Each structure stands twice: as C-alpha cells, then as structure tokens.
Amino acid sequence: MKRASLVPEFTVPSPEKLPERWPGREVELDGLKAYVRDTPATAPGAEPAVYVHGLGGSSTNWTDLAGVLSGRLDGQAIDLPGFGHSAPARSYSLTAMAAHIIRWVEHSDRGPVHLFGNSMGGAAAVVAAALRPDLVRSLTLISPAMPFLDPRRSLQGPIVPLLLLPNAAKLAARRMSSMDPEALAAMVIESCYADPSRYPEQRRLEAIEEARLRHSVPWYAEAYVGSLRGLVSSFLRAYLPGEGSMWRLATKITAPTLVIAGRQDKLVDIRTAPQVARLVPDSRLMMLEGVGHVAQMEVPRTVARAVLGLLDELQAVHQHDTRQVATQVRDGVRQRAPQVRMAS
Template sequence: MRTASLSEAPLHGTDTLPPPWPGRRVPLNGGIVYLRSTPGGPGSEPALYVHGLGGASTNWTDYAGLLSDHLDGQALDLFGFGRSGPAPRNNYRIESHVRTVIAAIERRGGPVHLIGNSLGGLTSILVTGRRPDLVTTLTLISPAVPDLRPPRQMSTPLFPLLLLPGIARAVERRMAGISAEERVQAMLELCFADLERVPEQRLTEAIDEARIRADLPWAATALASSFRSLVAAYLTPGGRNPWRIAAGIRKPTLIIWGDRDKLVNVRNAARLAGVMPDARLLVLAGVGHTPQLEDPVSCARATLAFLEETREPVPTREPA
C-alpha cells in the first residue's frame, strides 16, 4: 500500500460551478439508462463514473468537470436511480448493477478508467474482478465493502427485518410522506461531515431532482431492493466475497476515503488498500461518505496524480 499524492497540475474550471452535465437515455441490458457526458479535451481518456446507493449521475458533476481536460467521462444512472428507467424484471440485485456497468463499458468500446462511490465502488470492484479487460485503472471512493467486524447494530435481532420486503414497503410508504427538502437534508446529513461545504446551487439542484424522483413509481423499490442486495453481498462467503475479489485485482487502484464517514467505517480504508496488490490510499480529514461531493478538488488532484503515475510512457525513438 502506498500513500496517494496530489497533483499540482491545473484543473479545469476551479473557479466556477457548472450545471449538471447533459445526458441522454439509451437502451442497455433490456432497459433504459441515463448517461451524462463530460466531454474531455484533446488526448483525454475514457472514464465511467458509478454513483452510490440513493445517488445519481449528478454526484459527479464537479469532480468530472475538474478532470475534463484529462478524462472523457460518462456518468451512469443505475437502473431505478437518477433519470434511468426501472430495472428489467424489477431486478435490483448487485449482480444486475454489475451487468449494467459491464454493458455500459462494452457499449463505449472499453476499456475505461472506472470510478465508483459507495455502492458504485463495490460494483466497480466486482466488475474489475470479473472483466479486468474492461478496466484501465480503478478508483474507489468510500466503496461499500463489508466491515470485517460487523457493527453491533447488525447483530441485533431487529437488523434482519430490514431485509424483508414487507418492512421495505412500510419504509417506502413513510418516505412518500417526506418532502423533497426534508429528504435531501437527511441525505446530506448522512453523507457529508460539514454541511457548510454544500453550495446553494447544488442544494437547489438536489431538491429539484428529488421532486422528480418522488413521482417515479419505481424509485423507492429500487432503493429498498438495492439496499437488501447490498447487505446480502456483505454476507456472501467464499470466493464471491468482495474482499476476496478485491485481493485478486491487479489493476492500478486509487482509494479515497473521508475520516468522518458515517456509513462505511474508515478503518476499512487501510484494510482494503492493504489487500489490493497495486493500491494507493488517500484519507481526507473532516470529510464524510461522498468525498467527490464534499471535497472535489482534493479528489480530482489525487486522481490526476494517479493518472500521471500510471499512464504508460510514450516510447522515444532512437536517433538514426
């Protein structure tokens, strides 16, 4: 494990907040997904961004924009999230998300720099383990890997109830009575360490998106079903366990974590970097579960340094 460095090279648009990047709906894996594009500059390399549980492609607006001189990015809304349609056959298992990401990379022609946060980070680990030919480098931002020592609340008799569909529907009905403003505020309090870092423009955009999602009949089911599948992945034994898969990944890997992550314990950061053969780690002080939102500049500088380090040198021609 190595400590990640921060590049001092210029980043694109550090003095402005761009609007969400434009996107389009495309057919994929039997359904319709929404892909936002962050066009790169000359010589930029293809990248795919994968959001976390309850997130969307807009989670990458600032980070992708800062890197747009170097990465020609696409940000994917997983089935049931953002502006994508529902999952075919109502399948929101992790395996379905893995197949969706693989299909998105293949559609583009692959390989790509694969970048994932939270659930998207776990999905990216599984994609890389299965199809390393589609991945140039792997960047994991607070990936939702299972804690090797489950927290005490997971061992209580009440925890398995969260996995029951009936309980999930009850939660869905309760969520339906919460305003978009309240829902966004609750999510920010969960994912951010410092709410002062949320720009007013981003808050307004998040509330607007929450209002749109409130009218989508599949949104709550996608969230609850993906959560159940995430917990099930935590309990997977043997070779399909995320930790074992991560240990077998040989691709260059950057891991970024906030030391005030309320959702995935930061102690997993060094553990994950320790088991992955070619990993470097950056832990950001005073940052929560979504570092690319809370501190996009530091995340972008770490990513750029990572790209500079791992980029294959251009061969020089010997003089005649």
C-alpha cells in the first residue's frame, strides 16, 4: 500500500456550471432491462470506464466525477438491478451484483475497463475484479462497503435486526411511502454528506426527482432490503472459513487499485478503507478530511486528481514497458545479425 498521488489542481478541469445528468438508455441484458448513462469522452485516446453506484443510489451519482474525467475516460454509469431505471433481479446478493457488472463489461465489449465502485458498488466491484481480472484495467473504490461488525459505526446499524423479519420489504415500502420526496431526499443527503450545505441546489432538485422515482417503482423497497441483506450476509461470511470471504477476495485483485474514503463517513466504518488497501497487492490510499460517504459527489475534483494520478502512473509504466520491449527486440536483432567474413 502507498499513498495516492494527486495531479496538480490546476490541471483538473473546473466546469463553469454543474453538468446536467448524462442521458440514459435501456439495454436488454440476459432478457432483463438494464439502464446505462453514457459519459462520452471529450478527447481522443480515452480509455473505457464503468461506474457502479451504491445502495439506494443510481447512475446519476457519477455525473460530476465522470464529467471531470471525460478528457481521459469514456465512461458508462450503470443502474444496478432494481435501482434507478433498471428492472428488478431474482437475487440481490453481492455475488449477483458482481455478476451483473461482469456481464455488462462482457456485453458492452469494451474490456478491460477502469472500474469504479462506491459503497455497495465498491464491494461488488471487489468481487468482480477478483473473479475476472481480465476485465479490469484499474479499480477505484470509494467508501467500499467492505465487512465490519460494529453496527454503531453506521447509521444503518439500527435497522439491521429488522432484516430478519419476513415482511421487511413491506415495512420499508410503507415507511418510504409515508415520506414525501423532499424529506426522503433530505434524509439521503444528510446521511451521505459530511456537510449537507455543500449540496448544490441543482443536485438537491435532482435528488427529489430521484425520490419520486422510488415512490413510483413497486420493486424498489424489495431491491433495497434484498441488497442490504446481501451486504450483511457478506459481512458475516467474511469472518468465517472458506473462499467466499470478501477479505480473501481482496487479496486476489491484480488490478492497480485506488481506495478513497471520507473520514466523516456515517455509513461505512472508516477503518475498512485502510484495511482494503493493505490487502490489495497493488494499492493506493487517500483518506479525506471533512468528507462523507460519496466523495465523488462531495469533492469530485479532489477525487479526479487522485484518479488522474493513477492513470498517469499506469501510462508511465506502459510507456516504460514499451520502450523496454523495443530495446530488447533491437538488441536481439543485433545479436542475431549475420557475421560477414571478408575473403582474404
């Protein structure tokens, strides 16, 4: 593990105004409707990227970061099954979420990709990168929801026992329907941001619109509860013997990895990010003061500086390897050159 390197701040684009949400489209994936927002590159030579949101989020969580990185990355932000505009799934386990990411990369035929994951999406990205290293060029994890067992370290801790109830999804649906969209959006912002006053008004209005969408989707509560159950299950298995442990999977990741977390994260134990970075063989860590659970939304330019630092590092390694191979080929040709002897 090493510290993340940041490119100079002046080299990172600073849009004059917040970008609108990227346009989305429906894609049929294994017979189900999947939804993706394309964040097209603004410069030639851009490399493919896939962005994966967290529990209760959607592809819109990546609007600002993807915009800043569009000079280097040709991005696709996906809605996980049951969230945003994607259809529900038969399973919301973490393994199923990882399988969806893998299938998306295979279906889009753009791999290997620079894979980004936040919260639950980060945990699913860990599984995907461990199982299919051939599809992942680099991995960026932002507040990944990796296992921790102290419920006091998460605002969601008190509701975990309710997951044992067979009608938990109905209870969640009833609770959500009793809240107007503005109050629901405010609750999400309060839990995800270290400083909710940073939340731009444009993004607040978009969050309210997202909350209205959740009211209109009949399977949203089931997807939320099912995904939270899947996360808790992965937490418990992580401390049991066997190959299914999330921590063991982290050690199998071969992609260069950047781990980012906010020290004021209210949803994931902040001790997990350094532990992930210690276990992933080729990792970089950045802990951000005064930042909460969604650093890519709260401080997108700071996150972009670390991502661009990683991309520059990988580019330098590639150029060095290319020069080394060229030198080896040239030296090999010289060694094999025929020796011509002049007649006396």
